[in-house]
Amino acid sequence: MIDIIGKRKYTYVFSGILLVLSLVFLSVWGLNLGIDFRGGTLMEVRFQESIPAEETEETTSFTPPTRQEIENKLSDLEIKSLSVQESEDNKAILKYISSDENLNREVLGKLKEFDGEIKQLRVDFIGSSVSNQLKKSAILALLTAVVGIALYIAWAFRKISFPIPSWQYGVGAILALAHDLIIVLGVFSALGKFLDVEIGIPFVAALLTILGYSVNDTIVVYDRVRENILSSDAKENFENITNKSLNETMARSINTSLTVIVVLLAIIIFGGATIEFFALTLLVGVVSGTYSSIFVASALLVSNYNYKLKKIN
Amino acid sequence: MSINKKIRIHFALVILLAIVSGIIAYPKTVKFFPLLYDKVSEPQINLGLDLQGGLRLEYKADLSGIEEDKRQEALQATQDVIERRVNAFGVGEPLVQTARSGGEQRVTVELPGIENIEEAKDTIKETPFLEFKEEKTEEEIEAEMKKMEEIFAPMNEETKNKAQEILEKVKAGENFEELAKEHSADPGSKESGGDLGFVKKGVFVPKFDEILFETEIANGEIYPDLVETDFGWHIIKKIDEKGEGEEREVHAKHILFSKRTPQLTPDLKYKSTDLTGKNLESADVVFMDQGLSQPQVQLNFDKEGSDLFAEITKENIGKTIAIYLDNQIVSAPTVQNEITNGEAVITGNFTTEEAKNLKRKLNEGALPVPITLVSEQSVGASLGKMSLEKSLKAGAYGLILVAIFMIFYYRLLGFVSAIALLIYAAMMVSVFKLSGTLSAWPITLTLSGIAGFILSLGMAVDANILIFERIKEEIKNGRSLDGAIHEGFLRAWPSIRDGNYSTIITSMILIWIGTGFIKGFAIILVIGVLLSMFTAIVLVKTILQFISGDWLNKRIWLIIRKNNK
Numbered sequence: 001m002i003d004i005i006g007k008r009k010y011t012y013v014f015s016g017i018l019l020v021l022s023l024v025f026l027s028v029w030g031l032n033l034g035i036d037f038r039g040g041t042l043m044e045v046r047f048q049e050s051i052p053a054e055e056t057e058e059t060t061s062f063t064p065p066t067r068q069e070i071e072n073k074l075s076d077l078e079i080k081s082l083s084v085q086e087s088e089d090n091k092a093i094l095k096y097i098s099s100d101e102n103l104n105r106e107v108l109g110k111l112k113e114f115d116g117e118i119k120q121l122r123v124d125f126i127g128s129s130v131s132n133q134l135k136k137s138a139i140l141a142l143l144t145a146v147v148g149i150a151l152y153i154a155w156a157f158r159k160i161s162f163p164i165p166s167w168q169y170g171v172g173a174i175l176a177l178a179h180d181l182i183i184v185l186g187v188f189s190a191l192g193k194f195l196d197v198e199i200g201i202p203f204v205a206a207l208l209t210i211l212g213y214s215v216n217d218t219i220v221v222y223d224r225v226r227e228n229i230l231s232s233d234a235k236e237n238f239e240n241i242t243n244k245s246l247n248e249t250m251a252r253s254i255n256t257s258l259t260v261i262v263v264l265l266a267i268i269i270f271g272g273a274t275i276e277f278f279a280l281t282l283l284v285g286v287v288s289g290t291y292s293s294i295f296v297a298s299a300l301l302v303s304n305y306n307y308k309l310k311k312i313n
Numbered sequence: 314m315s316i317n318k319k320i321r322i323h324f325a326l327v328i329l330l331a332i333v334s335g336i337i338a339y340p341k342t343v344k345f346f347p348l349l350y351d352k353v354s355e356p357q358i359n360l361g362l363d364l365q366g367g368l369r370l371e372y373k374a375d376l377s378g379i380e381e382d383k384r385q386e387a388l389q390a391t392q393d394v395i396e397r398r399v400n401a402f403g404v405g406e407p408l409v410q411t412a413r414s415g416g417e418q419r420v421t422v423e424l425p426g427i428e429n430i431e432e433a434k435d436t437i438k439e440t441p442f443l444e445f446k447e448e449k450t451e452e453e454i455e456a457e458m459k460k461m462e463e464i465f466a467p468m469n470e471e472t473k474n475k476a477q478e479i480l481e482k483v484k485a486g487e488n489f490e491e492l493a494k495e496h497s498a499d500p501g502s503k504e505s506g507g508d509l510g511f512v513k514k515g516v517f518v519p520k521f522d523e524i525l526f527e528t529e530i531a532n533g534e535i536y537p538d539l540v541e542t543d544f545g546w547h548i549i550k551k552i553d554e555k556g557e558g559e560e561r562e563v564h565a566k567h568i569l570f571s572k573r574t575p576q577l578t579p580d581l582k583y584k585s586t587d588l589t590g591k592n593l594e595s596a597d598v599v600f601m602d603q604g605l606s607q608p609q610v611q612l613n614f615d616k617e618g619s620d621l622f623a624e625i626t627k628e629n630i631g632k633t634i635a636i637y638l639d640n641q642i643v644s645a646p647t648v649q650n651e652i653t654n655g656e657a658v659i660t661g662n663f664t665t666e667e668a669k670n671l672k673r674k675l676n677e678g679a680l681p682v683p684i685t686l687v688s689e690q691s692v693g694a695s696l697g698k699m700s701l702e703k704s705l706k707a708g709a710y711g712l713i714l715v716a717i718f719m720i721f722y723y724r725l726l727g728f729v730s731a732i733a734l735l736i737y738a739a740m741m742v743s744v745f746k747l748s749g750t751l752s753a754w755p756i757t758l759t760l761s762g763i764a765g766f767i768l769s770l771g772m773a774v775d776a777n778i779l780i781f782e783r784i785k786e787e788i789k790n791g792r793s794l795d796g797a798i799h800e801g802f803l804r805a806w807p808s809i810r811d812g813n814y815s816t817i818i819t820s821m822i823l824i825w826i827g828t829g830f831i832k833g834f835a836i837i838l839v840i841g842v843l844l845s846m847f848t849a850i851v852l853v854k855t856i857l858q859f860i861s862g863d864w865l866n867k868r869i870w871l872i873i874r875k876n877n878k
Contacts, residue, residue, distance in 0.1 A: 044696070100685065100686065101686040101689070108431060119429075119693065120429075120430040120431055120691070120693060121692070121693045121695070121696040122691060122692050122693065122696055123430055123689055123690070123691040124689065124690050124691075125686070125688055125689035125690075126687075126688045127373075127686070127687035127688055129373065129417060129687055130371065130687050130688040133414065137826040138826070140826060141822050141823065141825075141826040144822050144825075144826075145818070145819050145822045148818045148819075148822060149815060149818060149819070152814060152815060152818055153815075156811050156814075201830050201831055202761065202830055202831075202834075204831070205761070205823055205830065205831045205834050205835070208819045208820075208822060208823050209768070209816075209819060209820075209823075209834075209838070211815075211819050212815045212816040212817075212818065212819035212820065213772075213816065215812075215815040216775075216811075216812035216813070216815050216816060217812075219808065219811045219812050219815065220779065220808045220811075220812055223807055223808045223811060224808075227804075248782075248786070249782075251782055252778050252779055252782045255718075255722060255778045255782075256772075256774075256775045256778050256779075258718060259715045259718060259719070259771045259772075259774050259775070259778070260768065260771035260772060260775075261771075262711065262714040262715055262718060262771065263711035263714070263715060263767050263768060263770050263771035264768070264771070266707045266708070266710040266711035266714060266767065267704070267707045267711070267764060267767055267768075269707070269710075270703060270704075270706045270707035270710055271703055271704050271706075271707035271764070271767075272699065272700055272703035272704065272707075274363075274700055274760055275704065275760055275761065275763075275764050278761070278764060279764065282768065
């Protein structure tokens with residue numbers, strides 16, 4: 001049996017460092033909000049496919065404009081926070097703040113000067129009224145989810161009140177959740193800063209899924225603690241019971257996470273650009289959720305219990 | 314019924330379920346049996362716009378200019394107009410909806426299966442523009458014609474010079490036929506080198522005839538000057554002739570250089586009035602004499618429109634008024650008398666179909682509420698197809714990897730759960746396919762939905778992992794295989810239930826705040842969680858109970874390492 005609870009100091013320190021780093025990232029860099037929350041346009045275009053060399057003797061094969069050329073071409077439209085990204089197959093992704101569709105029309109018009117055959121592969125345009133609304137509903141959803149989960153946990157553990165009251169399981173689970181969410185936010189704050197990864201609606205969906213998933217993990221551990229408390233004789237100490245429960249559920253926690261991680265990796269590797277960051281968010285959350293349910297959630301219960309014990313003595 | 318018999322019946326049902334859902338999910342398995350194949354390949358997965366390509370446009374409707382009690386009506390009318398417009402576009406199954414959102418009235422338009430985003434958007438956005446135009450006065454028309462002539466004069470001069478130049482070349486002996494092919498503006502004879510064949514007198518315009526029939530040109534000779542007709546300037550070469558008197562026919566070739574002449578086009582004839590689509594309240598198809606006669610299109614103007622129309626009709630009695638849609642003339646009825654009641658009928662030689670079309674067009678011209686685009690998600694069909702392929706590939710790899718992992722770690726138990734996972738996947742696909750036909754809530758599979766589906770593959774085995782860990786524990790604690798299986802399922806249940814509840818709670822919240830991406834993801838996740846509970850518990854338990862017995866008891870290594878005791 002591995003003594004996880006006994007070594008909780010180390011995991012506290014480790015989690016503490018991650019949390020502090022995440023909070024620092026968040027307060028310094030904030031989150032890199034995408035067009036869903038900021039309003040704006042994402043336009044993916046493809047310039048004409050290059051003509052195969054054997055068909056044309058002369059060098060008429062088309063070279064797509066570079067990032068710089070596109071930016072120069074669009075400069076007189078005075079677009080706010082324009083970012084241009086080139087990608088393979090003569091594709092380019094443009095992102096900018098826009099308030100109406102006319103700007104999108106003008107941008108396409110300008111791009112047509114490079115190549116009349118240019119094709120729009122994808123256009124996402126979010127007006128400011130919609131983005132404000134999305135922001136509100138995202139926050140509302142997160143809050144509702146947290147409250148809903150807290151109520152649910154309190155209900156799920158209503159039956160046991162020994163040796164700690166049931167609501168404390170709820171608090172433990174929520175703290176573990178907060179731990180996971182803050183770390184995910186911190187990771188994406190850093191990703192936003194260095195890789196220009198943007199936070200949109202998919203990110204919120206992923207966060208909520210992590211909420212559900214992380215709690216799921218924690219509940220399984222707590223369930224085992226509950227079961228072991230009921231079946232053990234009264235003398236056995238809470239710390240040992242918890243540690244035993246953790247060891248018993250460890251294989252399950254890790255295996256479950258592994259299967260989810262495997263499918264998420266499959267999405268990230270094969271699933272294409274549109275959902276890879278969605279899957280990445282989930283991945284970070286699942287890893288953190290597994291870690292917190294094993295090393296943080298139960299340890300918190302024990303720390304709290306011991307603290308109470310000391311006070312009584 | 315003995316327990317064994319019951320287990321066997323349950324197992325048979327599991328097999329049946331697996332086969333049925335397998336066939337529905339992948340109809341090609343029964344291709345050899347066409348009757349069944351046709352039937353099962355009928356239901357298709359309803360793909361979202363991001364996978365089949367398409368546009369989703371959200372407009373804000375500005376109702377501020379409309380009286381409170383008429384707003385709903387105006388909105389409905391707007392929706393109808395847009396609906397007609399996108400239906401005319403003829404793609405997939407367009408969807409137009411209105412909804413209140415964030416204190417604003419929104420109109421959303423969904424158009425599936427679009428390859429060219431910009432073109433499609435133009436078609437939707439395009440507001441047919443209705444105008445009423447009246448005839449210009451004779452002086453005005455004359456002045457316009459003069460102006461045109463002045464514009465054309467230098468151009469025609471140039472053409473004439475060109476003609477002269479070619480004439481010199483022909484005279485100098487260059488190949489007439491080739492020059493005709495290159496320069497002639499007469500489409501009928503151009504390709505044959507200007508050949509007009511044998512003709513009698515009177516076929517061509519007088520000036521042309523005069524040269525052919527009344528001028529002495531030897532066969533094979535070219536008339537030395539340019540011949541000017543209404544069409545332009547001709548270079549004429551006589552080839553041959555036959556017959557006498559009335560029967561005389563001449564064979565000639567020519568090269569035409571066409572002349573621009575002002576023509577009385579509708580644009581030249583009519584001028585704008587103040588009456589446009591903004592004054593139109595509605596248009597209807599009406600029949601004179603209770604449907605026995607020709608259909609007519611009746612227009613109803615608003616107050617301002619009625620006054621304008623009265624004025625215009627009063628001034629134009631006996632003349633025509635042109636009705637323009639998108640700068641194209643649709644009809645030009647003659648005004649019989651002044652019309653003051655704000656109603657006008659367009660009589661034309663309409664068929665009922667044409668009248669209905671015109672009515673539709675006119676109604677479209679009068680969009681009752683101004684709309685502005687507030688959000689757009691468009692995906693070209695090719696990108697959608699690519700997303701679909703990629704995500705399906707990701708799903709397939711995910712499924713295989715999870716199955717490998719389970720078999721590797723849990724051996725026979727893992728194999729059973731891998732089978733259950735396959736059945737789960739087949740059942741999910743069947744649910745996607747059948748939701749449209751069997752229920753009122755067709756599930757639309759979006760890219761995020763596929764992500765939810767793939768994620769659910771990973772989560773589906775969670776219940777099995779919980780159960781299997783328990784079974785292994787119970788075996789280690791010395792229970793019989795049957796007992797261990799029974800206990801494993803029993804004891805793992807509360808954890809499975811609690812864990813899945815939390816996922817369902819968050820998914821419900823996601824569905825509730827639901828914009829497209831989130832909703833697609835959460836709906837599939839909820840269905841996945843529910844269905845996976847069923848497969849992981851009921852299906853796996855049935856299969857395990859069926860295979861559990863003496864044979865397996867003696868080969869417990871298929872489930873757990875022996876030395877682990």
